[in-house]
Amino acid sequence: MLVTRNAADLCALLVNELYGQLPSRIVAALLARGRSNVRDLALHTSLNPKQVRHGLALAIQHNLVFYQTDHETATTIYEGNPQASYHLARVGKILDVIDRKYGVMAKNLVNDLLMLGHVEVAELVRYHRLKHSLKKGRTNGEQNHDHDHNLDPYPYLNNDNDFKNGDPDDPFNDDSHYVNGNGTAHGIADDVMPIQANEVYDTLAQLIAAGVIESVSATMFQSPQDLKASVEQECTKEFPNGVRGAKVTTEFDAMVKSQIRAIGVERTTMKRKLQENALYEPSNIKRRKLANGGMSNGFAGDSGGSILRDEPNTVVRLNFDKCLVELRNQKLTEHAEDFVGETTAQVFAALLSSLCKKVYRCQHDQHTIMTEEEEETYFTGVRVTSEEIFDNLSPGVDVSAGVGTASEEDIDIRFAEKIRKYPPQIQGSHLHETLDEGDEILGSDDEDYDRSGEHLKKAHANGHHGSIAQNGTKPSRDHSGEGQSSRTEQMRQMRQHLLILAEAKQQFVRHCGQNEWTVDFGPLIQQLRYVELDTMIEDNFGRQGLRLTRILREKGKLDDKTLPAMALMRKPDVHVKMAEMEMAGFLEVQEVPRDNNRAANRTIFFWFFDEARTLKRVLDNVYKSMVRCLERLEVERYNKRNVLSLTDRRDIQGKEEEMLRGDVYNEYLEFTEIEKKLFSQVSRLDDLVSIFQDF
């Protein structure tokens, strides 16, 4: 993340919005000043050292800063982590996506983690149970007021029998009933049964295995660059003669690399331990979910939770990288829905979710610390079989819908089922393109095709047409008797959807082997980027501007004589448009004089579209817009400060509707409406940022 001034402002505002003013000032100062120690920070923010230390402690707790202690001088240097601060803009989306994918309890756990920062497992579970059962204790009435002072972790055990009476709106309850339209579902899920520790441990283990929650080690608080530097320092000790010469250098590099890998392995120990536990294969989790409606304790006492129980001191925190992967899946599904269709998009979602069990991050750079296994999946890509996708498909999806029928003769099965072994090249502007050897391989995609499609088709021809009618209800997914045949049929239909996805212009899916599928995220996201960029250019400069930029993107640099001919536009029109876009920073021009005196008529002007530069500029603008939204919110708060000072009162919070006078309540609603709009605008802008930068 490139920290421009707008980005820094945004980070500070986001921290201010959620975690309060003190950490926000610290983060702002760190981003403005770079690495500093407590004294510098105190000097810079005109806070006293005590306040600075409190703010820093809070920021470290929420992983907003990196630090490094020099053991010889005992000084600690702090450094801002802009990415982590920026992630706060996505809190809402992340909670929502976790809710849908992993269930309510998982969402509550993630919510708690965001509240607590990094925390020991035992403490997290204790907090979770206290927090989410407190509500029940309270809904019984006003008698049990002392429950929040009561640190006994089992207060709810006594009184969860009559939790349904009493009013559901509790002033101390942060499950704000009126704000959260979805909150009722949450309440019901919680009310059905008391939260068992096993259950919590179980969900937690599942989340850790999935990578959403990661265990924390001390090295995570060093910035990746620092970590690398310190590893390198360690390694130089092994070479007393200094690192000189090609051979020694390669040795040294290998050593550094292996040490960094070791750190990566150490970080994921817990995750792997839980993954090896077969019960945490996500397909099993899925079944469990299907079996009894929600993430319930059907498998109480299973060993994933008990592994965690044995190590209550493991410190965990939320892993935003994995959350980003989930958000990316969501975005891609939406994209597919726009271009292909709803049912197909749901099949695509199933494919993505089974594919991304192994994908823990969207992007990496040279500082990212990965284990060997992760690196492998990153560079060679992961693939899934049709069966796995089918297992992941949500039972509500009717795969028979959304595909047209064509007669057998119309389909060229060799082409339709063609296997593409190699990923397509990333489509980009031609500025930085080099021709490398890989290009030839791409051409030589052999004429192999997937024969399993034929078998399935034959089975289809043998007469299972009747089963299509039944598919609407999806009677069973088990492997017994009749179910088997309908499963084959459904599988065949699902394959049709996958083939559509593979054949689409966007190439959502690549058919990469016999019954195997993969997604090339790089090129796909690149396309998404162009879609967004094109929309933006079209909105700003009209269709003609869009046409010109697309031509330039296709052709690279063009001089101003060829361009009008190619765009089929009048020359003056082209010039006006180009000048306009250049001023807005979407296009660049390069002058190449034909002789020494650089006269305009002896100069060739080349127009070009520099994608990287444009993206940076657009991103900065997006950050600025987000800052404006948040500042606007501040102004709105100021305008409605009388109302807000009322609604912030502890006896009113959560039950505004009953407590407030009519006109005041209306004003409050007005404000929440404005707030909602502003936040949604921020989150839409964040979608842009994600696409342009983070996915």
Place this chain on the structure above:
Amino acid sequence: MSGRGGRGGRGGGRGGSRGKPAPPGMPGGDDPSLIVNDQPQETYPKFYKPPVAPHLTPLEERAVACFVKFRRAYHNTPLYTHRHINGEFLSLKDPVLPRHGQSQINARYGVKNRATIDPFLSVPMYSHRFVDETQTLPKLRDTRPWVKDLFPEELWATLDGRDTSGPKGGFQTKGSVSRGTKRKLHDDDEDDPYVDGDDDEEIFGLGRSQRRRENETEEERKARIDGAGKDADNEDGDVGDPDDEDEEEMEVEDDDYDSGEDDDGGDYNAEAYFDNGDDDDFGDDDGVGESAMDF
């Protein structure tokens, strides 16, 4: 999204039908048929109709609800530090002010001490029990167990609530040793009797500032002098008495002033108010808070 002021491109503007031939140097300037409107662009378009954002999708609605809910939950924890803006900025029309330079930014933030509380609202009232007090420091102590290994050593005392607000806080292990040697080094040119008590709250300001000056580098000194010249009030510039006073104010601010039911913070004790009010403050130096509140 198209800001004005790109990379110094000439010409441009909308329309382009009227105007002059292109100036020399412009791409395509040799073409006589090219007419460029060289009037400056209007600062604001005449008809500015910003596109109206579409309504929230259910997905967005849920996400925003989650965000708001999480925010509210966090704001009720003892770790949240309230937004606290300087009173004089709040009374202005636009609460979002230009922020040019660090000193302006710092000046925006309010200081919570006895001098800045509103005398009309600070008398304890029944409704205060429902209003969260403006928190300027997170309550780290006893809120929850901290995993100290993951914090740098110098923050451990802070987490325990033993932060003594000196430059080193409660961090005593290595820091105090190195400080001792440093002091020995400079012993000859500094015989300030208070320097030993630098961890004491009453007199830490003087000792600290002097010692700080010693081990600062040349650049730092320059920066300090510059900073002090510009905004002696806001920057922690160590320019003698006013600054120390400032720091002491900040110290007071950290105290929970409502806990001042004891004699120290008694200036808002309603019963004692008129007893104390009529003797003047010239004689006693009861501290900054007392005199500042004299109205």
